Amino acid sequence: MEDLAIEMRVSRxxxxxxxxxxxxxxxxxxxxxxxxxxxxxARRRAIALERLAEKLDxxxxxxxxxxxxxxxxxxxxxxxxxxxxS
Numbered sequence: 001m002e003d004l005a006i007e008m009r010v011s012r013x014x015x016x017x018x019x020x021x022x023x024x025x026x027x028x029x030x031x032x033x034x035x036x037x038x039x040x041x042a043r044r045r046a047i048a049l050e051r052l053a054e055k056l057d058x059x060x061x062x063x064x065x066x067x068x069x070x071x072x073x074x075x076x077x078x079x080x081x082x083x084x085x086s
Contacts, residue, residue, distance in 0.1 A: 003044075008037045 005012045010031050018030040 004037060004041050007041050008034065 001012055001015055005015050008015075008031055014028055014031065017026055017028040018034075020027040
């Protein structure tokens with residue numbers, strides 16, 4: 001929401017209030033042009049995510065096959081007593 005507030009040159013509080021239900025006394029109308037600002041920010045994020053995906057894809061190693069666990073039934077796990085559900 002921070003980048004949207006910067007793009008629209010409004011406070012984060014105003015954006016938060018505009019997201020409230022209209023019957024809420026704290027509700028404020030969204031600023032003019034909010035739709036275009038959301039599109040602009042979404043496109044920037046999409047480009048950044050695509051670049052990140054390409055970077056991670058290029059550096060990814062092939063996944064190793066996992067061996068089946070040799071754990072015996074009924075044996076306590078490393079989590080011990082705290083990890084048990086009651």
